[in-house]
Amino acid sequence: MAVKRRDQDAEQDRAQKRLRARAELAGFAKALGHPARVEIVRFLLARDSCMCGDLVDHLPLAQSTVSQHLRILKDAGLIEGTIDGPRVCYCVAPRALARFQGLVADLRPGPGLTDRECEV
Amino acid sequence: MAVKRRDQDAEQDRAQKRLRARAELAGFAKALGHPARVEIVRFLLARDSCMCGDLVDHLPLAQSTVSQHLRILKDAGLIEGTIDGPRVCYCVAPRALARFQGLVADLRPGPGLTDRECEV
DNA sequence: ATCGTCTATCGTGAATTAACGATAGAAGGG
DNA sequence: CCCTTCTATCGTTAATTCACGATAGACGAT
Numbered sequence A, B: 001m002a003v004k005r006r007d008q009d010a011e012q013d014r015a016q017k018r019l020r021a022r023a024e025l026a027g028f029a030k031a032l033g034h035p036a037r038v039e040i041v042r043f044l045l046a047r048d049s050c051m052c053g054d055l056v057d058h059l060p061l062a063q064s065t066v067s068q069h070l071r072i073l074k075d076a077g078l079i080e081g082t083i084d085g086p087r088v089c090y091c092v093a094p095r096a097l098a099r100f101q102g103l104v105a106d107l108r109p110g111p112g113l114t115d116r117e118c119e120v
Numbered sequence C: 001a002t003c004g005t006c007t008a009t010c011g012t013g014a015a016t017t018a019a020c021g022a023t024a025g026a027a028g029g030g
Numbered sequence D: 001c002c003c004t005t006c007t008a009t010c011g012t013t014a015a016t017t018c019a020c021g022a023t024a025g026a027c028g029a030t
Helices: A002-031 A035-046 A054-058 A063-075 A094-105 B002-031 B035-046 B054-058 B063-075 B094-105
Strands: A079-084 A087-092 B079-084 B087-092
Touching: A002 A063, A002 A094, A002 B002, A002 B035, A035 A054, A035 A063, A035 A079, A035 A087, A035 B002, A054 A063, A063 A079, A087 A094, A094 B094, B002 B063, B002 B094, B035 B054, B035 B063, B035 B079, B035 B087, B054 B063, B063 B079, B087 B094
Parallel strands: none
Antiparallel strands: A079 A087, B079 B087
C-alpha cells in the first residue's frame, strides 16, 4: 500500500513534469513563432555578445514593433536585457536556449506518456 | 570581376538560404506554439506508430478543435495523415521533425549572418 | 439502402497578435 | 538646465488564433 502510494506519487510527479515541459516547450516555440523574432535571436547569436538597438536598423520594422518583439522574447526568457548607459544591451539567455534545445531534442519516439487523459 | 560576381551570387545564395531557414524555423515553432499541439506530437511519438482520433479522447478539447490543431500541424508539415478505412491515421513526419530539430540545434553563437539589412 | 461512426469543414464569437505612430522616461552632452 | 538620443509603453486598428457547435462527407456494418 505504502509502495503503491509512492508509485502513485511518482506517477503524478511525472505527469506534472510532463505538463510543465509541455507548457515550457509551447512557450518557447510560440516566442520563436515569428520570423522577426527568429532573426533577432540569430542576430544576437551572430554577434559574439550582446547588442542594443542596432536591431532596429537591422530589421525593417518600426522601433516600437522591434521593442515589442524583444519584450515577447524577454517574457519567454530567451533573451535578457541590461541597461548600459543610455542604451539597452540584449543577449540571448544561454540556459533558456539550451533548455529549449533540450526539449526539442527530446521529441523522439518512445515512451514517456501514459494513456490518462491530459490537461492542456 | 567574374570572381566577384560569383562571390556576390554566393553571398546572395547564403542570404536566401538564411531567409528560408528563418521562415522555416518560425513556421515549425509557430505550429508547436500551443500546448495542445505539443501534446499531440508527444502523443503520436509515444505510440510506436500512427494513431487516429484517440487524440480526441486524450485531449480535453472538442473534436473540431482537435481537428483544427491537427490541420495546423499538418500544414506545417510536422505530421501526416493517411485515411485508413473510416478513420484517419496520423503520425509525425520524421524528416520534418528532424529538420526542425536541426534548425533549433543550429541556434548557437557564431557567424552565419551579415550586417546587411534583412527582410522579414 | 440505411444507419451509425469518424473526421473535416463551416460559421461564429471572444481573445490574442502584429504593426504602427505618438508619447513618455532615462541618461549623457552641451 | 536644456537638448538630443535611445528605449519602453500607450492606444489603435487590422488580422489572426482559439474554441465551440452544427453540418456535411466518407466508409463499414447491418
